[in-house]
Amino acid sequence: MKTRGFWRVLRRGAMGLAALLALGILVLVMDGYTAFGRRATGARRERMERSPQWKDGRFDNPQPLVNHYGEMLTSALQASPHTNPTEPLQVAPIDPARFRTPPPTGLRLTWLGHSTLLVELDGHRILTDPVWSERVSPYTWVGPTRWFAPPIALADLPPIDAVVISHDHYDHLDMGTVVALKDSKAVFIVPLGVGAHLESWGIPVERIVELDWWERTQVGGLEVVATPARHASGRQVLDKDATLWAGYAxxxxxxRVFFSGDTGLFPAMADIGARLGPFDVTMIETGQYHRTWPDWHIGPEQAVLAHQMLRGKAMLPIHWALFGLAYHGWTEPAERVRAAAALASVPLLLPKPGQSLEPDAAQAESPWWPALSWETAEQHPILSTGMPVTATQPGSRP
Structure with missing residues (x-):
């Protein structure tokens, strides 16, 4: 009888734990449901399935993404002690009056942190991967937190002609920011399938333009071309690669400028440079890398190599200095890209968050970040797989 009672209590305990787990999952789903977005259906889905990038029910990279899961977990225990600033970064607020005067050179770039930039190009204003929320997460209570407040309020931005979004990960597609821009006149230019998220958040369908790789659209006198990238997509467990990812010319x-979005190194970067370059500026992701996910993010040295493949003149590193999403020190991407650019004789733009630069008139500046310890390319190489030749020294070409 005692044994029977013990198993009865154990079963009830297990059932209780299962019920609590199910309730927890239900709460998480309900709390993040709107931010998850929506799946593409109907004509949007049919168009996606006609894409050369669509394979076996999802989008696919020509070069697969390699992950070393075991080392990924153990490397977390060896993370830099400087993955996040010890104190919030002090960023000077932007006076909106700055944008009342067009840039004399015709091209002005204002980096707002991570992959968010205001690009003023030949009389047009483009916002890239805008993120104004406190966290990059479907939830307001958990997830990576930004290191500084937005240098300018969304309401203080000048009129925006186009918003380009590279893919639907939370640090690039921010629901709160998209909803806040709903009543603007901006056109949202996104990769295939991402329009379903925007439409579910209230963006009018006539202001959404979805592009496959190499497709283009016109915004006034500006041409926007979606370019290949080597990455992935997804906003919850069951929608991996259900939408496309892209860079933009x-x-x-x-x-003309190039915006990489998120990417590893891949051969078609040379095709982008040949077909759409040369570029006055390349804005290439440089941070959030690790050798255990070598194809998801390009790393500083390969970013310089990509800049050369793209036939860029000046390079502005992005995807760093706002969120801690990797194991490296927060200043390391800037230190490593400076060293790589110097070896390759690549003109480099490293503005403070909120600073505006006109590449034709930009002057070299001293680092604005603190001097902290960091790993070199030799200590921690980032080499994307599947390339004809991998290069550890910047300046060489695959």
Whole structure:
């Protein structure tokens, strides 16, 4: 009888734990449901399935993404002691009056942190991967927190002509920011499938333009071309690679710039440079890398190599200095890209968050970040797989 009673109590305990777990999952789903977005259906889904990038029910990279899961877990125990600033970064607020005067050179870039930039190009204003929320997460109570407040309020931005979004990960597609821009006149230019998220958040369908790789659209006198990238997508467990990812070439009458989004190194970067370059500026992701996910993020040295493949003139590193998403020190991407650019004789733009630069008139500046310990390329190489030749020294070409 005692044994029977013991198993009865054990079963009830297990059932109770299962019920609590189910309740917890239900709460998480309900809390994040709106931010998860929506799946593409109907004509949008049919168009996705006609894409050359669509394979076996999802989008696919020509070069697979390699992950070393075991080392990924153990490397977390060896993370830099400087993955986040010890104190919030002090960033000077932007006076909106700055944007009342057009840039004399016709091209002005204002980096707002991570992958968010205001690009003023030949009379057009483009916002890239805008993130104004406190966290990059479907929830307001958990997830990576920004290191500084936005240098300018969304309401204080000048009129925006186009918002380009590279993919639907939370640090690039921020629901709160998208909803706040709902009543603007901006056109949202996104990869295939991402329009379903935007439409579910109230963006009018006539202001959404979805592009496959190499497709283009016109915004006034500006041409926006979606370019290949090597990455992934997904906003919850069951939607991996259900939408496409991309970079963008922004081509104006006099200037052209490249925005990488998130990417590993891949051969078609040379095709982008040949077909759409040369670029006055390349804005290439440089941070949030690790050798255990070598194809998801390109790393500083390969970013310089990509800049050369793209036929860029000046390079502005992005995807760093706002969120802690990797194991490296927060200043390491800047230190390593400076060293790599110097070896390759690549002109580098490293503005403070909120600083505006006109590449034709930009002057070299001293580092604005503190001097902290960091790992070199030799200590921690980032080498994307599947390349004809991998290069540990910047300046060489695959």
């Amino acid at each position: 922004l081509v104006g009458p006099k200037h």
